[in-house]
Amino acid sequence: MYTHQEGSSRRDLLKRMAWTGAGLLATTALPATLRADETRADDPLLAPAPTTPREALDALYRGNARFVEGKITAPNRNMERLKEVAAGQKPFAAFLGCADSRVPVEIVFDQGFGDVFVTRIAGNVADAAIIGSLEFGVEVLGAQVLYVLGHSKCGAVSATLKGDAVPGQISTLYQHIRRAAKESGGDLDVAIRRNVQIQAEILSEASPVIARRIADGKLLIAGGIYDLYTGRVQPVDLSKS
Numbered sequence: 009m010y011t012h013q014e015g016s017s018r019r020d021l022l023k024r025m026a027w028t029g030a031g032l033l034a035t036t037a038l039p040a041t042l043r044a045d046e047t048r049a050d051d052p053l054l055a056p057a058p059t060t061p062r063e064a065l066d067a068l069y070r071g072n073a074r075f076v077e078g079k080i081t082a083p084n085r086n087m088e089r090l091k092e093v094a095a096g097q098k099p100f101a102a103f104l105g106c107a108d109s110r111v112p113v114e115i116v117f118d119q120g121f122g123d124v125f126v127t128r129i130a131g132n133v134a135d136a137a138i139i140g141s142l143e144f145g146v147e148v149l150g151a152q153v154l155y156v157l158g159h160s161k162c163g164a165v166s167a168t169l170k171g172d173a174v175p176g177q178i179s180t181l182y183q184h185i186r187r188a189a190k191e192s193g194g195d196l197d198v199a200i201r202r203n204v205q206i207q208a209e210i211l212s213e214a215s216p217v218i219a220r221r222i223a224d225g226k227l228l229i230a231g232g233i234y235d236l237y238t239g240r241v242q243p244v245d246l247s248k249s
């Protein structure tokens with residue numbers, strides 16, 4: 009019979025193994041009942057951590073499907089998880105998303121504390137500070153997916169397309185989006201998709217750190233577009249322009 013106390017002590021043990029990096033070796037020596045997946049599966053509020061880049065990407069899309077279908081589980085959002093990750097974070101995905109208030113990454117992918125390392129900037133553009141932050145997310149923290157998330161009706165892309173005069177430093181964003189705007193033929197949806205592809209290309213080519221992890225099979229780069237009306241994230245093929 010499962011009790012809360014047993015669950016906590018088992019989780020403490022697994023947590024220590026995970027953070028010391030001894031998890032793989034130690035796990036093989038433990039009875040089957042103490043394997044991480046089964047233990048975490050005891051508690052629906054603590055999601056099992058993906059172990060490969062492909063699993064990490066699948067976990068994101070499964071989370072978005074739950075969100076769209078109104079079946080969120082809000083995993084990893086309790087005090088137990090908060091304390092677990094206070095000791096050390098190991099997010100399975102890193103994001104470049106737009107600052108738009110309607111696209112909160114954790115909510116639309118149904119994730120919790122410590123799951124996703126998120127950078128957001130208007131127009132989801134990979135400028136130097138963003139690249140540095142994402143390098144930290146993948147190289148130091150070990151995120152296995154790097155996801156570029158655009159969204160429908162993006163104001164930054166739309167403004168770049170129009171080329172309107174804007175106050176302050178807003179127009180500094182234009183230089184990063186101009187190529188996508190130019191290659192879109194003036195179509196906003198095309199420009200938004202091209203922008204995701206181009207920013208992903210910049211991340212994977214301009215950063216030797218990110219490029220090496222992709223080449224080593226430790227990191228998968230992916231992109232998608234969030235629909236403001238449906239909540240669904242539609243994957244973008246990064247190999248096609």
Ligand SMILES: [Zn+2]
Nearest residue numbers: 106108162163
């Ligand atoms: Zn936007």
